[in-house]
Amino acid sequence: MNDYLQANRKRWDQLTDEHQASSFYDLAGFKAGKDRLRSIELTEVGNVQGKTLLHLQCHFGMDTLAWARRGAVVTGVDFSPKAIALAQSLSDDLSIPAQFYCSDIYKLTEVLVGAFDIVFTSYGVLHGLPDLPSWGKLIAHYLKPGGIFYIVEDHPMFRVFRPKPHDEFKAERSYFHSDTPQRIEATGSYATDNEGESSVSYVWDYSLGDVINALIAAGLHIEFLHEFPYAARAKFPFMVQGEDGWWRLPAHQHGIIPFLFSLQARKPA
Ligand SMILES: C[S@@+](CC[C@H](N)C(=O)[O-])C[C@H]1O[C@@H](n2cnc3c(N)ncnc32)[C@H](O)[C@@H]1O
Numbered sequence: 001m002n003d004y005l006q007a008n009r010k011r012w013d014q015l016t017d018e019h020q021a022s023s024f025y026d027l028a029g030f031k032a033g034k035d036r037l038r039s040i041e042l043t044e045v046g047n048v049q050g051k052t053l054l055h056l057q058c059h060f061g062m063d064t065l066a067w068a069r070r071g072a073v074v075t076g077v078d079f080s081p082k083a084i085a086l087a088q089s090l091s092d093d094l095s096i097p098a099q100f101y102c103s104d105i106y107k108l109t110e111v112l113v114g115a116f117d118i119v120f121t122s123y124g125v126l127h128g129l130p131d132l133p134s135w136g137k138l139i140a141h142y143l144k145p146g147g148i149f150y151i152v153e154d155h156p157m158f159r160v161f162r163p164k165p166h167d168e169f170k171a172e173r174s175y176f177h178s179d180t181p182q183r184i185e186a187t188g189s190y191a192t193d194n195e196g197e198s199s200v201s202y203v204w205d206y207s208l209g210d211v212i213n214a215l216i217a218a219g220l221h222i223e224f225l226h227e228f229p230y231a232a233r234a235k236f237p238f239m240v241q242g243e244d245g246w247w248r249l250p251a252h253q254h255g256i257i258p259f260l261f262s263l264q265a266r267k268p269a
Helices: 003-020 027-031 039-045 062-069 081-094 105-110 132-142 208-217
Strands: 052-056 073-078 099-102 116-122 143-154 161-164 168-171 182-187 198-203 221-228 260-266
Touching (some): 039 221, 039 260, 052 132, 062 073, 073 081, 105 132, 132 143
Antiparallel strands (some): 182 198
């Protein structure tokens, strides 16, 4: 694992400690049966009863276990030892069957053998990955013929903009990928209102074309690409949460830019 990924793994170990105590993840609620999955993926992935599902970058496994509660036969993968230890203990404590592997996804074939009906990944995964073509090949490798890959993720478009006073935002960053990652030194995370210990991580931006082409090059057929004008959390400080739980720009700006996309691709039968 290179220095960038080692720094990222250290950060995710630290964030696992902070996240399990956060209201964002509401671990107590999850243990009591509260749902974790959101309307987009629930509607689009549909019935998973009896299907084998590989969850890439599963963090501490709450979404993985939520799919298992819906009848999927689940396997979760993450490279943070703390996240995977917590995922395994949740699975044991809640008696929800699941297999968890602690592995860099780029090394996964060294530890996991198998093929799955669904490969799933979501919300905040792509910017930690240095190499999308290899990611596409990995997904294709783990799909059964006829199986589907599904992702719901931050849309690369809104990352171009930075919030400004008076509910405004301005294009300040490139939309396009650079092999050189951005170094970020930050406290906390999306789930902790940026409170907590400071840590360094490295992120890469990808255009939608980069994502789609990585999957096409791996032999998958794109079945849909959807874009949404709302986010799972406030991406700009002036976004407003609706009764449906999604965060939107104020009414006079709503719909200007996308905040999420979802995509389904199939491995030919
Ligand atoms: C933003 S979190 C995913 C959050 C998840 N969707 C959720 O809501 O719990 C990103 C995860 O990717 C993992 N990760 C980052 N790079 C990875 C890599 N190369 N291999 C495996 N896991 C990785 C991190 O450890 C972290 O748990």
